[in-house]
Amino acid sequence: MFDALADRLDEAWKKLRGQDKISESNIKDAIKEVRRALLSADVNLQVVKDFVKEVEKKALGADVISGVNPGQQFIKIVNDELVEIMGASNVPLAQAEEAPTVILMAGLQGTGKTTATAKLALYLRKQDRNALLVATDIYRPAAIDQLKTLGQQIDVPVFELGTDVDPVEIARQGVEKGKELGVDTIIIDTAGRLQIDPKMMGELAQIKETVRPDDTLLVVDAMTGQEAASLTRTFHEEIGITGAILTKMDGDSRGGAALSVRCISGQPIKFIGMGEKVEALEPFYPDRIASRILNMGDVLTLVEKAQEQIDIADAAKMQEKILEARFDFDDFLKQMRLLKNMGSLGGIMKMIPGMGKLSGDTLEKGEEKLKQTEAMISSMTQQERQDPDLLAKSPSRRRRIANGSGHSEKDVSNLVRDFTKMRNMMKQMGQGQMPGMGMPGMGGMGMPGMGGMGGLGGMMGGGMPRPGFRGHGGGKKKKGGGGKKKKKGFGTL
DSSP: OOHHHHHHHHHHHHTTTTOSSOOHHHHHHHHHHHHHHHHHTTOOHHHHHHHHHHHHHHHHTOOOOTTOOHHHHHHHHHHHHHHHHHTSSOOOOOOOSSSOEEEEEEEOTTSOHHHHHHHHHHHHHHTTOOEEEEEOOOSSTTHHHHHHHHHHHHTOOEEOOOSSSOHHHHHHHHHHHHHHHTOSEEEEEOOOOSSOOHHHHHHHHHHHHHHOOSEEEEEEEGGGTTHHHHHHHHHHHHHOOSEEEEEOTTSSOOSHHHHHHHHHHSOOEEEEEOSSSTTOEEEOOHHHHHHHHTTOOOHHHHHHHHHHHOOHHHHHHHHHHHHTTOOOHHHHHHHHHHHHHTOOHHHHHTTSTTOTTOOHHHHHHHHHHHHHHHHHHHTSOHHHHHOTHHHHHOHHHHHHHHHHHTSOHHHHHHHHHHHHHHHHHHHHHHTTSSOOOBOTTTTTOBOTTOTTSTTHHHHTTSOOOOOOOOOOTTOOOOTTGGGOSOOOOOOBO
16 A cells, blocks of 8 residues: 555655765755655645654754665654654553453444454454454444354354344443453444444443443544544544554555554554455554555564464474475475465565565566466376476376366476476575575475575566565464464354
8 A cells, every 4th residue: 555655755765866965955855755755645734744844854963874875864764753653663452450351443334343343353362362242333234244244254252132222232231241251352343324423422432431441443444544544533532542443454545544643643553454354454563564665574574474374383394394305296385375375475575675666567477377386286196296206207297287277288397397496495495505585484495486586486487586585484373373273162142
C-alpha cells in the first residue's frame, strides 16, 4: 500500500545527490518533495505541516557525520520522524490483572470488524491465550452466523443469544460465560453502522459501561485515508477508545491512515490487517512500517512469519539432509508451500531490503514459475522425488513428467539441472562455506523460488536480484504458532 509514497520519497532523496552537506538551499527542494509525497498519500494536512516542519528543523540542525552523504542523512531524519508520528513503539493489548481480559470491538459497517475479531482471537491463540467470542451484532443480516463460522474455522468458542435479545444483555451474559469457562480473554463483537449515529454510540456506551473492557479497539478501513484518523478521534471523544486496528492495509490505499491516526486521535494503532485470511493480522510496529515506506524492508516481520510456519524438529531434519546433500524434491515442495503460507511472493519481497521495488511483471513471472515447478514435481513418482539423480539419467522419465505436467521436456530438464546446482550450493551453505540466505530454523537454507541464488534462479525464470543479507539461523519456534497444534475448542455455545 505504500508503493506510491515510497516512489515519491525517492524523488526527495534525488534532490540531495552529489551534495557535500545539507544546507538551507539544497534542502528546500527535498522538503517540497516530502510534502508532495505525504499529501499524495492522503495524510492529514496538519500532520503534513508538523512533519515537514520537524524534518526541516532537524535536517538543518544535523551534525555532519563522517562517511554519510546528505541523502542518507536526510533519509535517517525522515525515518525517525515517520516512526515518531506513528507512535514510536508498538502498544500491546491490555491484559487484566485478574482474568478474564475483556476486549470491546467497535467500528462502522464494512470495515471488516467481525473478521478482525476472529483474527484477534487467532492471534491470541498463537500467544498461548484462549478466547471467547461474543456476538452482539443483532442488526446486520447473518452477522452472528459469520462470527460462528469464523469461530469454528479457528477453533474458538462463540457465545450468542440470537437476534431477539438486547445487545447489552448479550454482552453481560457473554462475560459471565467467559468467566464460567475459565478463558483468559473475552472479545465482544459489536454492531456497526453505515455512519456514526447517536443510537449506535449510545448502545456502545451502554455495553462499555456494563462490561468495563480493558481494551476498546476501533476497527478502521485503511482505504479511507485521512478520514480514518477523523473517525478514530470521533469515536474516542464519544466513547473513549484505547487503540485502533487498521484493516485492508494490503489494498490499494495510499497510506494516509497509518500516518495520521496517532497524531489526530491521540490513540495508537495496535494491529494491521494484511489480507482477508484469518491469519493475516500483524502487531503494528511504527519502526517496521517506516522501513517499508522507505524501501528498507522489514526483516523482523519476515522472520516472525517464517517462525510461525517452521517446525523445529522438521528444521533439524532438514539441516541434516542439507549437510549430507540428501535434500530432494519432496523437501523442495514442502518449502515452496511454506513460502505460500507466509503470503504472496510480492509481499515477502517487500520485506527484504533492496527488493521492495521489483516490478509487478517480475513478481508475476516468479509466481507463475513457482506454479509450473510445483506442477512438474507433482507429476513425478515418489521414487523420482526422493532420488532426483534418476531424472538426470533418464530422458524417458523427463518426457513422461513433461507430458503429465503440461510443460516441455526442456522445462523439466532445466528444473532437474537447476535443482542439482541448488542442492550443491545448499550443501556448501550448510557447511559454512557460503553466506546463508536462510530463514530461522532452516539451517541456512534459502526460501524456494528466490532468483539470483545459484541454480534456483533458473526455477524462477531469472531476473530477480540477489538480496545479499545473511540469514537468521536456528530461530526458536513460538508456542502455538502456525496453527500446527489445535487446541480443543468449545464449539458454539
